[in-house]
Amino acid sequence: MPFTLLGPCEYREEIRKSRFLARAAPVASAAEAQAFIAAASDPGASHNCWAWKVGNQYRFSDDGEPGGTAGRPILAAIEGQAFDQVAVLVIRWYGGIQLGTGGLARAYGGSASKCLQGGQCIELQTxxxxxxxxxxxxxxxxxxxxxxxxxxxxxxxxxxxxxxxxxxxxxxxxxxxxxxxxxxxxxxxxxxxx
Missing domain, CATH: 3.30.70.240 (Alpha-Beta Plaits)
Known part of the structure; x- marks a missing residue:
């Protein structure tokens, strides 16, 4: 059975001087997911990477990070924990140390995963x-x-x-x-x- 969040949640982490802030929220539609991402993004951050899933619809964005190192790992965290009707935004403030593609994927996916684990979830019913x-x-x-x-x-x-x-x-x-x-x-x- 899929799960969704009861309400918004956050998770903060510092990895090799880069600060990561993951924000997640329940959403009922693609428009609601995009509105959450627009409202929760920080224009002063280095990157605002995100993913959302609503039923069979999903989208993700690397926002300038190397292709496949941010949006896809965030989506994998959503799907890996059987979440649906959620949007996750991971904001990064660059700290001056390169993480490499594997390090970026682990950082974005890990932050998203820990954020979802820290939130209160409820089983979605058909x-x-x-x-x-x-x-x-x-x-x-x-x-x-x-x-x-x-x-x-x-x-x-x-x-x-x-x-x-x-x-x-x-x-x-x-x-x-x-x-x-x-x-x-x-x-x-x-x-x-x-």
């Missing part, structure tokens, strides 16, 4: 998107019970008889949600997959 129409009489009870099933209310649209609810529920709890809806509505509410 969620099913579904919808149902709920009458006003059952609406409050249903909304109160959604948390028990780790279901998320994505949207609700009201009409004369109640509300059309769009939900995201962990796949393993889909059948439980169907039973809950049947119980509170005496079989009137039907859950549909989207």
């Amino acid at each position: 969620r099913s998107r579904c919808a149902c129409h709920c009458g006003f009489a059952e609406l409050a009870l249903l909304k109160a019970r959604l948390g028990e099933l780790d279901a998320v209310l994505d949207s609700e649209t009201f009409d004369a008889s109640g509300a059309e609810l769009h939900l995201a529920v962990p796949e393993a709890r889909f059948a439980e949600l169907q039973r809950l809806l049947a119980d509170i509505s005496r079989g009137r509410i039907e859950l549909r997959r989207l």
